[in-house]
Structures are given as structure tokens and as C-alpha cells.
Amino acid sequence: MRAIRVKLRAMKTSNLVIPTILLLLGGTAYGSVISANKLAVEAGMPYFAYAFWQMALASAVLLPASVLLRSRPKASLAHLKTYGLVATVGLSGPLLILAFLADKLPPSVLILAVALIAAATYLLALAVRSESFRWLSLLGVALGFGGMLFIVLPEHSLPDPDMAIWVLFALLLPASAAINNVFTARLMPADVNSLSLTAGLMAFATLLLGILMLLIDGPVALNHAGFDGVWPTLWAAAGNVVTYLCFFEILRRAGALFFAQLNYVVVATGVLWAYILFGDEPSVWLWAAIAIIALGLGVMNYSKARSEKVS
Secondary structure: OHHHHHHHHHHHHHHHHHHHHHHHHHHHHHHHHHHHHHHHHHHHHHHHHHHHHHHHHHHHHHHHHHHOOOOOOOOOHHHHHHHHHHHHHHHHHHHHHHHHHHHOHHHHHHHHHHHHHHHHHHHHHOOOOOOOOOOHHHHHHHHHHHHHHHHHOOOOOOHHHHHHHHHHHHHHHHHHHHHHHHHHHHHHHOOHHHHHHHHHHHHHHHHHHHHHHHHHHOOOOOOOOOOOOOOHHHHHOOOOOOOHHHHHHHHHHHHHHHHHHHHHHHHHHHHHHHHHHHOOOOOOHHHHHHHHHHHOOOOOHHHHHHHHHHO
């Protein structure tokens, strides 16, 4: 009996090898996108045009790939609802928020806003009764938002104290992502795979952002800001493709609880990218915020695992 348990444990561990690789790949990709945003916006790419070109380039790769691999996006009402929700609040919303704040906050601070997605998702899920109340999860939420206070309140935690208002604006990012995480699960059709779903939602996002770009920025070419704007746009498009393919594949293979650990990778690699590209070395207060938010994520993951084990 003991030998069987050992064998089952080994099989379970081996089944997590690919999700773990995808977790590291997706987290590193998304952590780098935030630094790419800063480079593109500082080069002179308008916000909506920058977001549109990311999705257009991603769609130009994913749609032909989905056709060649016989995983074309489906166009039923259920699928269109999923594309619309994810493309609006899960993809375009955070994309525009990050682009707008790219030249207003250091990348390391924006990365911590991403790390709050798990806490915001739990609060919204609790509000709509798709999650049960757990004291440990509530503690994780409190630690996450407490970490953000370490950025907003201390006088020397930011390069410029006037940035504090933009930190509060950055909280729209986890709020938008939380809406996506909670309600996508309710709309998601059963007959989807990672490639078709990612291709479909990015095509939908391309149409949406294309209309917004024409209305707000007018027609803007990819090379509007020269090479300094083109290469970070290509980088961000590739990063989003990798992130979302990993996201859906991890959910399929290992579930949402395992995917929640992506936030650790995003924080760690995002701070590293910001330091390499911009010399953006976090202050003592920012390091404290990183530690507290990481602790909050750990507490939430433990709470969720514990509740699933009991049930």
C-alpha cells in the first residue's frame, strides 16, 4: 500500500513538470511586458495605438497557426461572449492601464499591482458567492493591500511622492483582472483549447482596440515612433502571446490554484527586468512591500489548498 502511495505521489509530481515550466515561462514573459510598455510609451507610441498593435501582431501569428493546427476559434454565441469578456476586462483593460501608467510609475511598482490580482479575485468571488469565506484568505488579502500601503504612505518609497495618486489608479488593474477571472469561469465553453481561445480573444481585442485607436488617436502606423517604438511593441506582443497560451494550458493541466503561483514569478522577474533595463533598484520600502505581498500570496494559496483538501 505504501509503495502504491509513493508511486501515485511520483506520478503527480511528474504531471506538474510541464505546468511548472509553463509557469516560469509565462511569469517571466508577463514580467518583461511591463518594462516593454515603458520603453514603447517613452519612445512616443500613443496608448491606444500601442495596445492595438500588440494585439494585431499577436493575432497575425495566432490566427494562421490556429488554422494550420486545426484549432480555429469558434464563433458560437457562448464563444463570442467569452472572447468579449476576456478581451475587454481581462486583456484590453489591463493592457491600457499598464500602457497609461508606463511613464508615470516605475515598472517594479506596476508589477506589485499585478501581484494583487489574486487578492482582488478572492474578494470579488466572495462577493458573488463563488468562493467560501476563509479567515486565512482574508489575511492574505489584508497583507496584499498592506504591502501597497508601504508604497503609497512612506515619503521615500517612490522616486517622486506625487506618484502616489498613480499607485491608487494602478489598483484598477487587479480590479479589472478579478472581474475577468471570476466571470470567465462562468462563461467558458467546455470545447475550447489554449490556442483557439487565445487566438479568438486576441482577434476580438484587435477589433475593439482598432476602433478605439481610430476614434481617439486616429490611424497610427506601427513605425510611428521609429524603431524605438517598434521593437518594444513586438516584444510586448510576443510576451502577451506566451503569457496567455501558458495561462490557458496551465489551467487545463493543473488548475487555478497552481496557476496562482504565477504571481510570484511575475514579481520576481518583473523587478529583475526593471533593474536590468532601467537600473530601477527598489527602495527599502518597496522591498518590504514585495515581501509582504509575496507572504499574502503564500497565505492565500495555502488557504485555498487547505480548503480543497478538507472538501
